[in-house]
Amino acid sequence: MPPRTKLTTLDRGRALGWLQDGVSGREVSRRLGVSHSVIQRLHQRFQTTGSAVERPRSGRPRCTDRRDDRYLQLLALRNRTNTRRTLIDNFRAATNVTISRMTVTRGRRLREVRLHPRRTVVRPPLTPRHRRARMAFCRNHRRWNRQHWGRVLFTDESRFTLSSCDARIRAWRRPGERFIDACVQEHDRYGGGSVMVWAGFHLHGRTPLYRIRGNLTGMRYRDEIVRPQIIPTLQAMGAGAMLQDDNATPHRARVVQDVLQRQQIVRMNWPARSPDLAPIKHLWDIIGRRVRENHPPPADVDQLFRFLQQEWTAIPQQMLQNHVNSMRSRIGECLAARGGHTRY
Template sequence: MPPRRKLSDLDRGRAIGWLQDGVAARQVAQRLAVAPSVIIRLKQRFQATGRVQERQRSGRPRVTTQREDRFIQRQAMQQRMATANDIRQRLQATTNTVSGQTIRNRLHNFGLRARRPVRGTTLTANHRAARRAWCTQHVRWQRQQWAQVLFTDESRFSLESADGRIRVWRRRGERFAEGAVLERQRFCGGSVMVWEGISTRLRTPLYHVVVNLTGVRYQNEILQPLVVPALVRFFRMTNAPPHRSAAVNTFIQQARVNRMLWPANSPDLNPI
Protein backbone atom coordinates (compact mmCIF):
# COMPACT_ATOMS: atom_id res chain seq x y z
CA MET A 1 0.00 0.00 0.00
CA PRO A 2 1.48 3.41 -0.95
CA PRO A 3 2.09 5.84 1.94
CA ARG A 4 -0.47 8.51 2.71
CA ARG A 5 0.20 12.11 1.79
CA LYS A 6 -2.02 13.81 4.40
CA LEU A 7 -2.46 13.57 8.15
CA SER A 8 -5.37 14.38 10.41
CA ASP A 9 -5.01 17.02 13.13
CA LEU A 10 -4.71 14.28 15.75
CA ASP A 11 -1.90 12.54 13.84
CA ARG A 12 -0.08 15.85 13.36
CA GLY A 13 -0.14 16.43 17.11
CA ARG A 14 1.12 12.91 17.78
CA ALA A 15 3.93 13.39 15.24
CA ILE A 16 5.09 16.64 16.88
CA GLY A 17 5.06 14.97 20.28
CA TRP A 18 7.23 12.11 19.04
CA LEU A 19 9.64 14.54 17.37
CA GLN A 20 9.98 16.52 20.57
CA ASP A 21 10.73 13.27 22.41
CA GLY A 22 13.67 12.67 20.07
CA VAL A 23 12.13 10.14 17.69
CA ALA A 24 13.60 10.40 14.19
CA ALA A 25 11.42 11.77 11.42
CA ARG A 26 11.76 8.53 9.42
CA GLN A 27 10.52 6.46 12.37
CA VAL A 28 7.59 8.83 12.90
CA ALA A 29 6.73 8.47 9.21
CA GLN A 30 6.76 4.68 9.55
CA ARG A 31 4.46 4.78 12.58
CA LEU A 32 1.92 6.96 10.77
CA ALA A 33 2.35 5.23 7.36
CA VAL A 34 3.26 8.42 5.50
CA ALA A 35 6.21 9.54 3.43
CA PRO A 36 9.14 11.00 5.41
CA SER A 37 8.78 14.26 3.47
CA VAL A 38 5.36 14.76 5.07
CA ILE A 39 6.87 14.64 8.58
CA ILE A 40 9.77 16.91 7.56
CA ARG A 41 7.39 19.57 6.19
CA LEU A 42 5.24 19.26 9.31
CA LYS A 43 8.31 19.83 11.53
CA GLN A 44 9.37 22.88 9.50
CA ARG A 45 5.85 24.35 9.65
CA PHE A 46 5.68 23.86 13.42
CA GLN A 47 9.09 25.48 13.93
CA ALA A 48 8.10 28.48 11.78
CA THR A 49 4.51 29.08 12.93
CA GLY A 50 4.07 27.03 16.10
CA ARG A 51 0.98 25.37 14.57
CA VAL A 52 0.34 21.98 13.03
CA GLN A 53 -2.71 22.93 10.94
CA GLU A 54 -2.24 23.49 7.24
CA ARG A 55 -2.51 27.05 6.03
CA GLN A 56 -5.57 28.11 4.10
CA ARG A 57 -5.11 27.98 0.35
CA SER A 58 -6.88 30.26 -2.06
CA GLY A 59 -7.19 27.56 -4.72
CA ARG A 60 -7.34 28.07 -8.43
CA PRO A 61 -8.79 31.46 -9.42
CA ARG A 62 -12.36 31.26 -10.74
CA VAL A 63 -12.48 32.15 -14.42
CA THR A 64 -16.21 32.90 -14.63
CA THR A 65 -18.28 35.52 -12.87
CA GLN A 66 -21.64 34.94 -11.22
CA ARG A 67 -23.33 36.53 -14.21
CA GLU A 68 -21.57 34.13 -16.58
CA ASP A 69 -22.51 31.21 -14.33
CA ARG A 70 -26.17 32.19 -14.60
CA PHE A 71 -25.77 32.45 -18.38
CA ILE A 72 -24.37 28.90 -18.50
CA GLN A 73 -27.25 27.56 -16.41
CA ARG A 74 -29.84 29.42 -18.50
CA GLN A 75 -28.42 28.06 -21.75
CA ALA A 76 -28.53 24.49 -20.45
CA MET A 77 -32.10 24.85 -19.19
CA GLN A 78 -33.36 26.43 -22.40
CA GLN A 79 -31.69 23.85 -24.68
CA ARG A 80 -31.39 20.58 -22.81
CA MET A 81 -29.62 18.80 -25.68
CA ALA A 82 -26.83 21.37 -25.97
CA THR A 83 -23.33 20.05 -25.29
CA ALA A 84 -20.76 21.72 -23.05
CA ASN A 85 -18.83 22.88 -26.11
CA ASP A 86 -21.99 24.44 -27.59
CA ILE A 87 -22.49 26.48 -24.42
CA ARG A 88 -18.78 27.33 -24.33
CA GLN A 89 -18.95 28.77 -27.86
CA ARG A 90 -21.99 30.90 -26.95
CA LEU A 91 -20.25 32.20 -23.86
CA GLN A 92 -17.08 32.89 -25.82
CA ALA A 93 -19.05 34.88 -28.38
CA THR A 94 -20.34 37.20 -25.63
CA THR A 95 -17.77 37.74 -22.90
CA ASN A 96 -15.26 35.10 -21.88
CA THR A 97 -13.12 32.24 -23.16
CA VAL A 98 -13.34 29.12 -21.02
CA SER A 99 -12.85 25.39 -21.51
CA GLY A 100 -15.54 22.79 -21.96
CA GLN A 101 -14.63 21.28 -18.59
CA THR A 102 -15.31 24.61 -16.90
CA ILE A 103 -18.81 24.58 -18.40
CA ARG A 104 -19.35 21.05 -17.06
CA ASN A 105 -18.12 22.06 -13.61
CA ARG A 106 -20.52 25.00 -13.46
CA LEU A 107 -23.44 22.83 -14.57
CA HIS A 108 -22.50 20.23 -11.94
CA ASN A 109 -22.58 22.97 -9.32
CA PHE A 110 -26.18 23.67 -10.35
CA GLY A 111 -27.04 19.96 -10.01
CA LEU A 112 -27.20 19.29 -13.76
CA ARG A 113 -25.76 16.01 -15.07
CA ALA A 114 -25.55 14.64 -18.61
CA ARG A 115 -27.86 11.62 -18.91
CA ARG A 116 -29.41 9.70 -21.79
CA PRO A 117 -32.78 11.32 -22.63
CA VAL A 118 -36.06 9.46 -22.37
CA ARG A 119 -37.37 8.62 -25.83
CA GLY A 120 -40.87 9.91 -26.46
CA THR A 121 -43.34 10.00 -29.32
CA THR A 122 -43.66 13.13 -31.42
CA LEU A 123 -46.98 14.79 -30.55
CA THR A 124 -48.82 17.29 -32.70
CA ALA A 125 -51.40 19.79 -31.49
CA ASN A 126 -54.18 17.36 -32.48
CA HIS A 127 -52.58 14.56 -30.46
CA ARG A 128 -52.40 16.76 -27.37
CA ALA A 129 -55.98 17.92 -27.81
CA ALA A 130 -57.20 14.32 -28.14
CA ARG A 131 -55.32 13.33 -24.98
CA ARG A 132 -56.83 16.20 -23.05
CA ALA A 133 -60.34 15.41 -24.29
CA TRP A 134 -59.96 11.75 -23.25
CA CYS A 135 -58.76 12.73 -19.78
CA THR A 136 -61.59 15.24 -19.37
CA GLN A 137 -64.11 12.58 -20.31
CA HIS A 138 -62.83 10.02 -17.78
CA VAL A 139 -61.50 12.19 -14.97
CA ARG A 140 -64.59 11.64 -12.82
CA TRP A 141 -64.89 7.91 -13.35
CA GLN A 142 -65.27 5.92 -10.13
CA ARG A 143 -63.84 2.55 -9.20
CA GLN A 144 -67.06 0.80 -10.24
CA GLN A 145 -66.79 2.21 -13.76
CA TRP A 146 -63.12 1.27 -14.18
CA ALA A 147 -63.98 -2.24 -12.93
CA GLN A 148 -66.09 -2.70 -16.08
CA VAL A 149 -63.09 -2.12 -18.39
CA LEU A 150 -61.00 -4.94 -19.80
CA PHE A 151 -57.48 -3.76 -20.63
CA THR A 152 -55.96 -5.69 -23.55
CA ASP A 153 -52.67 -5.47 -25.38
CA GLU A 154 -50.01 -7.46 -27.21
CA SER A 155 -46.36 -7.60 -26.20
CA ARG A 156 -43.36 -8.89 -28.09
CA PHE A 157 -40.53 -10.51 -26.12
CA SER A 158 -37.05 -10.99 -27.58
CA LEU A 159 -35.71 -14.53 -27.24
CA GLU A 160 -32.09 -13.51 -27.65
CA SER A 161 -31.33 -10.83 -25.06
CA ALA A 162 -32.56 -7.58 -23.61
CA ASP A 163 -33.27 -4.86 -26.15
CA GLY A 164 -31.65 -2.17 -24.01
CA ARG A 165 -28.05 -1.02 -24.13
CA ILE A 166 -25.71 -3.40 -22.29
CA ARG A 167 -22.38 -2.35 -20.74
CA VAL A 168 -19.53 -4.49 -19.47
CA TRP A 169 -16.79 -3.69 -16.94
CA ARG A 170 -13.29 -4.43 -18.27
CA ARG A 171 -9.70 -3.29 -18.02
CA ARG A 172 -7.39 -2.15 -20.80
CA GLY A 173 -6.58 -5.03 -23.12
CA GLU A 174 -9.60 -7.11 -22.04
CA ARG A 175 -11.82 -6.39 -25.01
CA PHE A 176 -11.95 -10.05 -26.05
CA ALA A 177 -11.52 -11.53 -22.57
CA GLU A 178 -13.81 -14.35 -21.47
CA GLY A 179 -16.86 -12.93 -19.80
CA ALA A 180 -16.48 -9.56 -21.53
CA VAL A 181 -17.89 -10.67 -24.91
CA LEU A 182 -21.63 -10.58 -25.51
CA GLU A 183 -22.53 -13.55 -27.68
CA ARG A 184 -25.35 -13.05 -30.15
CA GLN A 185 -26.74 -14.89 -33.09
CA ARG A 186 -25.82 -13.34 -36.40
CA PHE A 187 -29.35 -13.14 -37.78
CA CYS A 188 -31.36 -12.27 -34.67
CA GLY A 189 -32.72 -14.76 -32.19
CA GLY A 190 -36.41 -14.48 -32.85
CA SER A 191 -39.20 -13.23 -30.63
CA VAL A 192 -42.56 -14.26 -29.17
CA MET A 193 -45.73 -12.16 -29.25
CA VAL A 194 -48.46 -12.79 -26.69
CA TRP A 195 -51.85 -11.20 -26.00
CA GLU A 196 -53.75 -10.93 -22.74
CA GLY A 197 -56.54 -8.94 -21.11
CA ILE A 198 -56.96 -8.01 -17.45
CA SER A 199 -59.53 -6.23 -15.32
CA THR A 200 -60.22 -5.87 -11.62
CA ARG A 201 -62.35 -9.05 -11.72
CA LEU A 202 -60.63 -11.41 -14.11
CA ARG A 203 -57.73 -12.20 -16.36
CA THR A 204 -58.07 -13.75 -19.80
CA PRO A 205 -55.91 -16.70 -20.87
CA LEU A 206 -52.52 -15.80 -22.30
CA TYR A 207 -52.74 -16.15 -26.08
CA HIS A 208 -49.66 -16.86 -28.18
CA VAL A 209 -49.79 -14.98 -31.49
CA VAL A 210 -48.04 -17.42 -33.83
CA VAL A 211 -47.94 -15.43 -37.08
CA ASN A 212 -48.74 -11.88 -38.08
CA LEU A 213 -52.00 -10.76 -36.55
CA THR A 214 -54.65 -9.62 -39.05
CA GLY A 215 -58.06 -8.15 -38.46
CA VAL A 216 -59.85 -11.43 -39.24
CA ARG A 217 -57.55 -13.46 -37.00
CA TYR A 218 -57.92 -10.88 -34.25
CA GLN A 219 -61.70 -11.28 -34.44
CA ASN A 220 -61.82 -15.08 -34.67
CA GLU A 221 -58.96 -15.99 -32.30
CA ILE A 222 -59.10 -13.26 -29.67
CA LEU A 223 -62.29 -11.20 -29.62
CA GLN A 224 -64.79 -14.03 -30.11
CA PRO A 225 -63.32 -16.67 -27.72
CA LEU A 226 -61.62 -14.43 -25.12
CA VAL A 227 -63.13 -10.92 -24.95
CA VAL A 228 -66.85 -11.63 -25.44
CA PRO A 229 -67.08 -14.34 -22.72
CA ALA A 230 -65.52 -11.88 -20.25
CA LEU A 231 -68.88 -10.01 -20.19
CA VAL A 232 -67.32 -6.59 -19.76
CA ARG A 233 -69.00 -3.32 -20.60
CA PHE A 234 -65.91 -1.68 -22.08
CA PHE A 235 -62.67 -3.03 -23.38
CA ARG A 236 -59.59 -1.03 -24.18
CA MET A 237 -57.22 -1.93 -27.01
CA THR A 238 -54.51 -0.05 -28.86
CA ASN A 239 -54.68 1.56 -32.29
CA ALA A 240 -52.79 -1.20 -34.08
CA PRO A 241 -54.03 -1.75 -37.69
CA PRO A 242 -55.67 -5.15 -36.95
CA HIS A 243 -57.66 -3.52 -34.13
CA ARG A 244 -59.09 -0.87 -36.45
CA SER A 245 -60.09 -3.06 -39.39
CA ALA A 246 -63.59 -3.01 -40.82
CA ALA A 247 -64.22 -6.63 -39.81
CA VAL A 248 -63.32 -5.88 -36.20
CA ASN A 249 -65.50 -2.76 -36.07
CA THR A 250 -68.48 -4.70 -37.45
CA PHE A 251 -67.99 -7.54 -35.00
CA ILE A 252 -67.77 -5.14 -32.03
CA GLN A 253 -71.07 -3.52 -32.99
CA GLN A 254 -72.81 -6.88 -33.40
CA ALA A 255 -71.46 -8.22 -30.09
CA ARG A 256 -72.61 -5.03 -28.32
CA VAL A 257 -69.28 -4.48 -26.63
CA ASN A 258 -68.20 -0.88 -26.21
CA ARG A 259 -64.68 -0.20 -27.33
CA MET A 260 -62.90 2.45 -25.27
CA LEU A 261 -61.49 4.88 -27.81
CA TRP A 262 -57.80 5.49 -27.38
CA PRO A 263 -56.08 8.68 -28.65
CA ALA A 264 -53.40 8.17 -31.27
CA ASN A 265 -49.76 8.13 -30.12
CA SER A 266 -50.80 7.75 -26.50
CA PRO A 267 -48.82 5.76 -23.94
CA ASP A 268 -50.19 2.55 -22.53
CA LEU A 269 -52.11 2.75 -19.26
CA ASN A 270 -50.64 1.00 -16.25
CA PRO A 271 -53.65 -0.61 -14.55
CA ILE A 272 -51.64 -1.06 -11.32
Protein backbone atom coordinates in the same frame (compact mmCIF):
# COMPACT_ATOMS: atom_id res chain seq x y z
CA MET B 1 -25.96 23.22 5.55
CA PRO B 2 -22.37 21.99 5.97
CA PRO B 3 -20.01 24.25 7.96
CA ARG B 4 -17.89 26.75 6.11
CA THR B 5 -14.28 25.92 5.31
CA LYS B 6 -12.96 29.47 4.79
CA LEU B 7 -12.69 32.57 6.97
CA THR B 8 -12.68 36.20 5.99
CA THR B 9 -9.88 38.52 7.16
CA LEU B 10 -12.15 39.94 9.86
CA ASP B 11 -13.16 36.48 11.09
CA ARG B 12 -9.54 35.34 11.28
CA GLY B 13 -8.71 38.32 13.52
CA ARG B 14 -11.73 37.66 15.74
CA ALA B 15 -10.83 33.99 16.04
CA LEU B 16 -7.26 34.71 17.07
CA GLY B 17 -8.45 37.28 19.60
CA TRP B 18 -10.84 34.80 21.20
CA LEU B 19 -8.15 32.12 21.31
CA GLN B 20 -5.75 34.51 23.08
CA ASP B 21 -8.51 35.30 25.58
CA GLY B 22 -8.73 31.61 26.47
CA VAL B 23 -11.83 30.62 24.49
CA SER B 24 -11.65 27.00 23.35
CA GLY B 25 -11.20 26.15 19.69
CA ARG B 26 -14.55 24.35 19.50
CA GLU B 27 -16.37 27.35 20.93
CA VAL B 28 -14.67 29.63 18.40
CA SER B 29 -15.66 27.31 15.55
CA ARG B 30 -19.24 27.30 16.84
CA ARG B 31 -19.38 31.09 16.99
CA LEU B 32 -18.04 31.52 13.45
CA GLY B 33 -19.93 28.58 11.93
CA VAL B 34 -16.85 26.79 10.60
CA SER B 35 -15.27 23.41 11.14
CA HIS B 36 -13.08 22.88 14.16
CA SER B 37 -10.20 21.90 11.88
CA VAL B 38 -10.28 25.37 10.27
CA ILE B 39 -9.65 27.00 13.64
CA GLN B 40 -6.93 24.48 14.46
CA ARG B 41 -5.05 25.16 11.22
CA LEU B 42 -5.43 28.93 11.70
CA HIS B 43 -4.01 28.75 15.23
CA GLN B 44 -1.15 26.48 14.17
CA ARG B 45 -0.23 28.73 11.22
CA PHE B 46 -0.26 31.83 13.48
CA GLN B 47 2.00 30.14 16.03
CA THR B 48 4.41 28.97 13.31
CA THR B 49 4.61 32.02 11.05
CA GLY B 50 3.20 34.77 13.23
CA SER B 51 0.75 35.69 10.47
CA ALA B 52 -2.90 34.81 9.80
CA VAL B 53 -2.72 35.53 6.05
CA GLU B 54 -3.59 32.51 3.92
CA ARG B 55 -0.86 31.11 1.74
CA PRO B 56 -1.32 31.10 -2.05
CA ARG B 57 -3.42 28.17 -3.17
CA SER B 58 -2.46 25.80 -5.97
CA GLY B 59 -4.68 24.91 -8.89
CA ARG B 60 -6.02 26.62 -11.95
CA PRO B 61 -7.56 30.02 -11.21
CA ARG B 62 -11.28 30.36 -11.75
CA CYS B 63 -11.94 31.85 -15.20
CA THR B 64 -15.63 32.67 -14.76
CA ASP B 65 -17.59 34.82 -12.38
CA ARG B 66 -21.11 34.29 -11.04
CA ARG B 67 -22.67 36.02 -14.03
CA ASP B 68 -20.80 33.72 -16.43
CA ASP B 69 -21.86 30.70 -14.40
CA ARG B 70 -25.52 31.69 -14.62
CA TYR B 71 -25.20 32.12 -18.39
CA LEU B 72 -23.67 28.64 -18.73
CA GLN B 73 -26.54 27.21 -16.72
CA LEU B 74 -29.00 29.05 -18.96
CA LEU B 75 -27.37 27.56 -22.06
CA ALA B 76 -27.82 24.07 -20.66
CA LEU B 77 -31.46 24.75 -19.76
CA ARG B 78 -32.36 26.22 -23.15
CA ASN B 79 -31.41 22.99 -24.92
CA ARG B 80 -31.15 20.01 -22.60
CA THR B 81 -29.50 17.83 -25.26
CA ASN B 82 -26.53 20.14 -25.86
CA THR B 83 -23.22 18.29 -25.74
CA ARG B 84 -20.24 19.51 -23.74
CA ARG B 85 -18.54 20.67 -26.92
CA THR B 86 -21.61 22.68 -27.94
CA LEU B 87 -21.88 24.31 -24.52
CA ILE B 88 -18.20 25.29 -24.59
CA ASP B 89 -18.43 26.73 -28.12
CA ASN B 90 -21.63 28.69 -27.44
CA PHE B 91 -20.23 30.00 -24.17
CA ARG B 92 -16.99 31.14 -25.83
CA ALA B 93 -18.89 32.84 -28.68
CA ALA B 94 -21.01 34.84 -26.23
CA THR B 95 -18.47 35.70 -23.50
CA ASN B 96 -15.08 35.35 -25.25
CA VAL B 97 -14.04 33.09 -22.35
CA THR B 98 -12.73 29.58 -22.96
CA ILE B 99 -13.69 26.95 -20.41
CA SER B 100 -12.50 23.37 -20.28
CA ARG B 101 -14.53 20.18 -20.57
CA MET B 102 -13.80 19.42 -16.93
CA THR B 103 -15.35 22.75 -15.96
CA VAL B 104 -18.61 21.70 -17.60
CA THR B 105 -18.73 18.07 -16.47
CA ARG B 106 -17.00 17.96 -13.09
CA GLY B 107 -17.08 21.60 -12.08
CA ARG B 108 -19.69 23.16 -9.88
CA ARG B 109 -21.21 25.41 -12.52
CA LEU B 110 -23.99 23.00 -13.49
CA ARG B 111 -24.00 20.87 -10.37
CA GLU B 112 -24.90 23.91 -8.29
CA VAL B 113 -28.32 23.95 -9.97
CA ARG B 114 -28.54 20.13 -9.89
CA LEU B 115 -27.97 19.66 -13.61
CA HIS B 116 -26.41 16.28 -14.39
CA PRO B 117 -26.06 14.43 -17.73
CA ARG B 118 -28.52 11.54 -17.83
CA ARG B 119 -29.87 9.23 -20.51
CA THR B 120 -33.01 10.65 -22.13
CA VAL B 121 -36.36 8.90 -21.83
CA VAL B 122 -37.72 7.53 -25.12
CA ARG B 123 -41.38 8.30 -25.86
CA PRO B 124 -43.51 8.39 -29.04
CA PRO B 125 -43.74 11.80 -30.72
CA LEU B 126 -46.81 13.82 -29.80
CA THR B 127 -48.21 16.41 -32.18
CA PRO B 128 -50.62 19.13 -31.00
CA ARG B 129 -53.48 16.98 -32.30
CA HIS B 130 -52.32 14.03 -30.17
CA ARG B 131 -52.03 16.23 -27.10
CA ARG B 132 -55.55 17.60 -27.59
CA ALA B 133 -56.94 14.08 -27.96
CA ARG B 134 -55.17 12.95 -24.81
CA MET B 135 -56.48 15.97 -22.91
CA ALA B 136 -60.03 15.32 -24.10
CA PHE B 137 -59.83 11.66 -23.05
CA CYS B 138 -58.46 12.54 -19.62
CA ARG B 139 -61.08 15.22 -19.02
CA ASN B 140 -63.85 12.74 -19.87
CA HIS B 141 -62.45 10.16 -17.42
CA ARG B 142 -61.01 12.34 -14.68
CA ARG B 143 -63.87 11.50 -12.30
CA TRP B 144 -63.71 7.76 -12.86
CA ASN B 145 -62.98 5.75 -9.74
CA ARG B 146 -61.94 2.17 -9.03
CA GLN B 147 -65.45 0.90 -9.77
CA HIS B 148 -65.48 2.48 -13.23
CA TRP B 149 -62.01 1.26 -14.24
CA GLY B 150 -62.81 -2.17 -12.80
CA ARG B 151 -65.28 -2.68 -15.68
CA VAL B 152 -62.59 -2.18 -18.35
CA LEU B 153 -60.77 -5.04 -20.08
CA PHE B 154 -57.27 -3.79 -20.95
CA THR B 155 -55.83 -5.63 -23.98
CA ASP B 156 -52.68 -5.37 -26.11
CA GLU B 157 -50.16 -7.27 -28.20
CA SER B 158 -46.42 -7.42 -27.65
CA ARG B 159 -43.42 -9.02 -29.34
CA PHE B 160 -40.63 -10.75 -27.43
CA THR B 161 -37.33 -11.78 -29.03
CA LEU B 162 -34.84 -14.48 -28.19
CA SER B 163 -31.95 -12.06 -28.61
CA SER B 164 -32.46 -8.81 -26.72
CA CYS B 165 -30.26 -5.88 -25.76
CA ASP B 166 -31.14 -4.11 -22.52
CA ALA B 167 -29.37 -0.76 -22.30
CA ARG B 168 -30.00 -0.71 -18.54
CA ILE B 169 -27.54 -3.52 -17.84
CA ARG B 170 -24.34 -2.30 -16.17
CA ALA B 171 -21.00 -4.06 -15.65
CA TRP B 172 -18.32 -3.40 -13.05
CA ARG B 173 -15.06 -2.90 -14.89
CA ARG B 174 -11.60 -1.43 -14.42
CA PRO B 175 -9.83 0.91 -16.86
CA GLY B 176 -8.99 -0.92 -20.08
CA GLU B 177 -11.60 -3.67 -19.57
CA ARG B 178 -14.34 -2.29 -21.78
CA PHE B 179 -14.11 -5.04 -24.40
CA ILE B 180 -13.32 -8.10 -22.30
CA ASP B 181 -15.87 -10.94 -22.50
CA ALA B 182 -17.18 -10.38 -18.99
CA CYS B 183 -18.12 -6.77 -19.82
CA VAL B 184 -19.63 -7.31 -23.28
CA GLN B 185 -23.33 -8.00 -23.87
CA GLU B 186 -23.73 -10.05 -27.04
CA HIS B 187 -26.75 -9.21 -29.19
CA ASP B 188 -27.72 -10.43 -32.67
CA ARG B 189 -29.83 -7.60 -34.04
CA TYR B 190 -31.34 -9.57 -36.93
CA GLY B 191 -31.39 -13.13 -35.64
CA GLY B 192 -32.79 -15.40 -32.99
CA GLY B 193 -36.51 -15.29 -33.77
CA SER B 194 -39.41 -13.72 -31.91
CA VAL B 195 -42.86 -14.43 -30.51
CA MET B 196 -45.87 -12.12 -30.73
CA VAL B 197 -48.50 -12.58 -28.03
CA TRP B 198 -51.84 -11.06 -27.05
CA ALA B 199 -53.44 -10.86 -23.62
CA GLY B 200 -55.91 -8.88 -21.57
CA PHE B 201 -56.65 -8.30 -17.90
CA HIS B 202 -59.14 -6.56 -15.66
CA LEU B 203 -59.62 -5.88 -11.99
CA HIS B 204 -60.65 -9.44 -11.11
CA GLY B 205 -58.97 -11.63 -13.70
CA ARG B 206 -57.02 -12.09 -16.90
CA THR B 207 -57.28 -13.85 -20.25
CA PRO B 208 -54.94 -16.64 -21.37
CA LEU B 209 -51.82 -15.59 -23.22
CA TYR B 210 -52.43 -16.16 -26.93
CA ARG B 211 -49.65 -16.66 -29.48
CA ILE B 212 -50.04 -14.85 -32.80
CA ARG B 213 -48.31 -16.62 -35.68
CA GLY B 214 -47.57 -14.54 -38.75
CA ASN B 215 -49.15 -11.18 -39.57
CA LEU B 216 -52.24 -10.14 -37.65
CA THR B 217 -55.05 -9.00 -39.96
CA GLY B 218 -58.52 -7.75 -39.12
CA MET B 219 -60.14 -11.08 -39.96
CA ARG B 220 -57.58 -13.03 -37.94
CA TYR B 221 -58.03 -10.64 -35.02
CA ARG B 222 -61.79 -11.20 -35.17
CA ASP B 223 -61.63 -14.99 -35.53
CA GLU B 224 -58.71 -15.78 -33.22
CA ILE B 225 -58.99 -13.15 -30.50
CA VAL B 226 -62.27 -11.21 -30.47
CA ARG B 227 -64.69 -14.14 -30.70
CA PRO B 228 -62.88 -16.76 -28.55
CA GLN B 229 -61.18 -14.42 -26.07
CA ILE B 230 -62.60 -10.90 -25.77
CA ILE B 231 -66.34 -11.54 -26.07
CA PRO B 232 -66.49 -14.38 -23.47
CA THR B 233 -64.35 -12.39 -21.03
CA LEU B 234 -66.52 -9.27 -21.34
CA GLN B 235 -69.69 -11.33 -20.92
CA ALA B 236 -68.25 -12.90 -17.76
CA MET B 237 -67.43 -9.43 -16.39
CA GLY B 238 -71.13 -8.56 -16.42
CA ALA B 239 -73.15 -5.52 -17.38
CA GLY B 240 -71.25 -2.33 -18.12
CA ALA B 241 -68.02 -4.06 -19.20
CA MET B 242 -66.09 -2.32 -21.95
CA LEU B 243 -63.06 -3.00 -24.12
CA GLN B 244 -59.83 -1.04 -24.23
CA ASP B 245 -57.47 -1.52 -27.16
CA ASP B 246 -55.15 0.74 -29.10
CA ASN B 247 -55.58 2.13 -32.59
CA ALA B 248 -53.75 -0.63 -34.47
CA THR B 249 -55.10 -1.30 -37.94
CA PRO B 250 -56.47 -4.82 -37.17
CA HIS B 251 -58.34 -3.46 -34.14
CA ARG B 252 -60.15 -0.82 -36.21
CA ALA B 253 -61.03 -3.07 -39.15
CA ARG B 254 -64.66 -2.99 -40.32
CA VAL B 255 -65.12 -6.74 -39.74
CA VAL B 256 -64.07 -6.26 -36.11
CA GLN B 257 -66.35 -3.26 -35.58
CA ASP B 258 -69.31 -5.16 -37.01
CA VAL B 259 -68.96 -8.12 -34.65
CA LEU B 260 -68.49 -5.82 -31.63
CA GLN B 261 -71.61 -3.85 -32.54
CA ARG B 262 -73.68 -7.03 -32.95
CA GLN B 263 -72.55 -8.16 -29.51
CA GLN B 264 -73.28 -4.65 -28.11
CA ILE B 265 -69.74 -4.30 -26.80
CA VAL B 266 -68.65 -0.81 -25.83
CA ARG B 267 -65.16 0.13 -26.95
CA MET B 268 -63.26 2.98 -25.30
CA ASN B 269 -62.27 5.88 -27.56
CA TRP B 270 -58.58 5.47 -26.83
CA PRO B 271 -56.25 8.34 -27.81
CA ALA B 272 -53.45 7.55 -30.25
CA ARG B 273 -49.83 7.30 -29.08
CA SER B 274 -50.74 6.87 -25.43
CA PRO B 275 -48.82 3.84 -24.13
CA ASP B 276 -48.30 5.63 -20.82
CA LEU B 277 -52.07 5.53 -20.21
CA ALA B 278 -52.30 1.76 -20.85
CA PRO B 279 -51.37 -0.21 -17.72
CA ILE B 280 -50.81 -3.44 -19.64
CA LYS B 281 -47.63 -1.92 -21.11
CA HIS B 282 -46.04 -2.17 -17.66
CA LEU B 283 -46.92 -5.85 -17.49
CA TRP B 284 -45.15 -6.47 -20.79
CA ASP B 285 -42.11 -4.66 -19.42
CA ILE B 286 -42.13 -6.83 -16.28
CA ILE B 287 -42.34 -10.03 -18.32
CA GLY B 288 -39.63 -8.81 -20.70
CA ARG B 289 -37.22 -8.20 -17.82
CA ARG B 290 -37.89 -11.67 -16.45
CA VAL B 291 -37.14 -13.18 -19.85
CA ARG B 292 -33.82 -11.34 -20.03
CA GLU B 293 -32.93 -12.36 -16.48
CA ASN B 294 -33.75 -16.05 -17.04
CA HIS B 295 -30.68 -18.32 -17.00
CA PRO B 296 -30.26 -20.24 -19.15
CA PRO B 297 -32.19 -18.18 -21.72
CA PRO B 298 -34.86 -19.86 -23.91
CA ALA B 299 -33.29 -21.91 -26.69
CA ASP B 300 -36.04 -21.44 -29.32
CA VAL B 301 -39.30 -19.59 -29.88
CA ASP B 302 -41.44 -22.46 -28.55
CA GLN B 303 -39.55 -22.51 -25.28
CA LEU B 304 -39.79 -18.71 -25.19
CA PHE B 305 -43.57 -18.85 -25.52
CA ARG B 306 -43.86 -21.46 -22.75
CA PHE B 307 -41.77 -19.22 -20.51
CA LEU B 308 -44.01 -16.23 -21.36
CA GLN B 309 -47.07 -18.27 -20.45
CA GLN B 310 -45.57 -19.19 -17.08
CA GLU B 311 -44.64 -15.60 -16.30
CA TRP B 312 -48.05 -14.26 -17.37
CA THR B 313 -49.81 -16.76 -15.14
CA ALA B 314 -47.42 -16.09 -12.25
CA ILE B 315 -48.24 -12.36 -12.07
CA PRO B 316 -50.15 -11.88 -8.78
CA GLN B 317 -53.71 -10.65 -9.07
CA GLN B 318 -52.87 -7.93 -6.58
CA MET B 319 -50.38 -6.51 -9.08
CA LEU B 320 -53.07 -6.43 -11.75
CA GLN B 321 -55.37 -4.60 -9.35
CA ASN B 322 -52.63 -2.09 -8.56
CA HIS B 323 -52.21 -1.34 -12.26
CA VAL B 324 -55.94 -0.82 -12.68
CA ASN B 325 -55.96 1.48 -9.64
CA SER B 326 -53.13 3.49 -11.18
CA MET B 327 -55.44 4.81 -13.91
CA ARG B 328 -56.53 7.76 -11.79
CA SER B 329 -52.90 8.78 -11.30
CA ARG B 330 -52.17 8.35 -15.00
CA ILE B 331 -55.12 10.55 -15.91
CA GLY B 332 -54.09 13.18 -13.35
CA GLU B 333 -50.49 13.33 -14.55
CA CYS B 334 -51.56 13.62 -18.19
CA LEU B 335 -53.84 16.52 -17.30
CA ALA B 336 -51.05 18.19 -15.34
CA ALA B 337 -48.74 17.78 -18.37
CA ARG B 338 -51.48 19.25 -20.63
CA GLY B 339 -51.56 16.11 -22.73
CA GLY B 340 -47.77 15.68 -22.73
CA HIS B 341 -45.59 12.83 -21.58
CA THR B 342 -45.91 11.37 -18.09
CA ARG B 343 -43.66 9.24 -15.91
CA TYR B 344 -45.61 6.07 -16.70
